[in-house]
Amino acid sequence: MDLKSKINETMTFLTGTVNWRPEVGLILGSGLGALAEEVREALAIPYRKIPHFPVSTVEGHAGKLVMGNLAGKKVAAMQGRFHFYEGYSMADVTYPVRVMREMGVKTLVITNAAGGINPFFRPGDLMLIGDHINLMGDNPLRGPNDETFGPRFPDMSRAYARDLRDKAHAVAASSGIRLQEGVYAGLMGPSYETPAEIRYLRAVGADAVGMSTVPEVIVANHCGIQVLGISCITNMAAGILHQNLSHDEVMAVAEQVRTKFSELVKGILAALD
Numbered sequence: 389m390d391l392k393s394k395i396n397e398t399m400t401f402l403t404g405t406v407n408w409r410p411e412v413g414l415i416l417g418s419g420l421g422a423l424a425e426e427v428r429e430a431l432a433i434p435y436r437k438i439p440h441f442p443v444s445t446v447e448g449h450a451g452k453l454v455m456g457n458l459a460g461k462k463v464a465a466m467q468g469r470f471h472f473y474e475g476y477s478m479a480d481v482t483y484p485v486r487v488m489r490e491m492g493v494k495t496l497v498i499t500n501a502a503g504g505i506n507p508f509f510r511p512g513d514l515m516l517i518g519d520h521i522n523l524m525g526d527n528p529l530r531g532p533n534d535e536t537f538g539p540r541f542p543d544m545s546r547a548y549a550r551d552l553r554d555k556a557h558a559v560a561a562s563s564g565i566r567l568q569e570g571v572y573a574g575l576m577g578p579s580y581e582t583p584a585e586i587r588y589l590r591a592v593g594a595d596a597v598g599m600s601t602v603p604e605v606i607v608a609n610h611c612g613i614q615v616l617g618i619s620c621i622t623n624m625a626a627g628i629l630h631q632n633l634s635h636d637e638v639m640a641v642a643e644q645v646r647t648k649f650s651e652l653v654k655g656i657l658a659a660l661d
């Protein structure tokens with residue numbers, strides 16, 4: 389079945405389940421899913437009930453689409469995302485973004501857990517993504533292009549909208565939240581990087597590294613959704629502090645930033661027009 393027909397079937401289900409349209413999409417990364425619990429008048433739809441949605445497998449990813457009201461905005465929040473390293477295709481990983489677009493989402497807030505490369509960062513910092521480097525070895529737009537979704541060669545020079553970042557900085561400043569900004573390098577994973585790879589990433593201009601986000605941001609740009617990206621720096625990347633990396637530590641630090649992360653995201657949502 390082609391993408392358009394799949395999306396139509398997904399939409400038939402979703403429009404039969406909720407009778408309103410979200411304006412903002414949220415993708416909540418590892419350990420950051422708790423924000424979905426703050427959505428009011430929420431309807432939580434498990435991914436497995438949504439036709440053509442892949443099903444999440446990673447620990448710490450609940451796998452629900454939570455639709456409702458957050459900070460005065462109608463949102464569709466993904467509690468748990470699909471990763472390329474889980475074995476999904478790029479088309480699977482980005483399918484929910486296509487659906488969000490079809491539902492009417494204009495702004496997508498994408499979050500993740502990431503390792504800090506910039507030596508001025510520390511674990512627990514939040515970083516706005518100013519730009520990214522795609523080192524995943526694939527691109528979700530590879531293959532035939534459906535012009536009704538977007539152009540064959542989409543411009544990526546403003547992949548992360550400047551005015552959304554300005555709003556985020558203003559919210560952070562008024563709430564006393566330390567907010568970094570930098571370049572996110574997206575790698576396939578699932579092994580963490582070696583210290584040599586981190587030295588390489590630092591040399592090519594990366595401030596943080598992770599295993600997600602890049603595919604969704606490419607597809608969002610392809611179909612005309614503006615993006616705000618936030619990384620939670622859960623650890624310093626391999627070799628920087630000479631510590632071992634573990635998923636448990638990533639989850640624990642993401643849990644510690646929960647309050648300021650949710651304050652920042654809700655402040656940004658409230659500031660959107």
Ligand code: HPA
Binds near residue numbers: 503580
């Ligand atoms: N590397 C890659 N992905 C990550 C990291 C890391 O150090 N921390 C959280 N996600």
